[in-house]
Amino acid sequence: MTTTRSHPDLRRYASPDDIEPTFTVYQEAIRGTAARVYGPDQVEAWAGPRSTDLKDWDARRRRALTLVAEVDDTVVGFTDLLPDGLVDMLFVHPRAGxxxxxxxxxxxIMREARERHIPELHTFASRSAQPAFExxxxxxxxxxxxNTVRGVVVPNGEMRRRL
Structure with a gap:
């Protein structure tokens, strides 16, 4: 992955084209960026299997407002916003960090939430993502x-922001 421009193009998630690229970003962000602050067992539990049926993954992205970030036509990040103001996902490929x-x-996402009259955003941020949210x-x-993921403790933090 080469990222020569600094400002990403943002757009809405498009199924089926974005299924694999967003899942790859998710996997790489956990196995790369998050691995700096979590142990190997925590990383593996959180990331889950590298090869999996992505129907559920796609369904979750389509149920949420999912925004995808691209640089030079390559997916480098994504985030989900649920109707209750939960920022459910925020992942950036480590090479685009x-x-x-x-x-x-x-x-x-904050702009979209305001347009939808959502008064507050909340998230459960990993240790590696907390600074970005702050x-x-x-x-x-x-x-x-x-906090437990697939039977392994993976600590995180609940964060909020009024809009």
Whole structure:
């Protein structure tokens, strides 16, 4: 993956074309970026199998407002917004990190939430994602040290931001 431009193009998730690219970003972000702050067993539990039936993955993206970030026609990130204001996913490919992709995605989600009259956003952010959320005004309201994924403890934090 080469990312030469710094500003991503944002668009809505398009099934079926975005199924594999977004799943790849999810896997790579956990196995790359999140692996800096979580142990190998936590990373494997969270990421799950590399090869899986992606019907459920696609259905989840289609039920949410999913925005996809592209740089040079390559998917480099995505985020989901649910009707109750939950930012369910925010993932950026590790090779595109530090280029404002998360900021662009979250800024667009906040704009969409305001248009939908959602008064507050909330998320359950990983240790690696918390700084990105904090930079955009989210506040940590609860540590979740016992959050469990596939039987393995993967701590995260509940964060909120009033709009």
């Amino acid at each position: 530090g280029r404002g992709i998360a900021r662009a995605l979250l800024t667009a 930079r955009l005004g989210f506040t940590l309201v609860a540590h979740r040290p016992k």
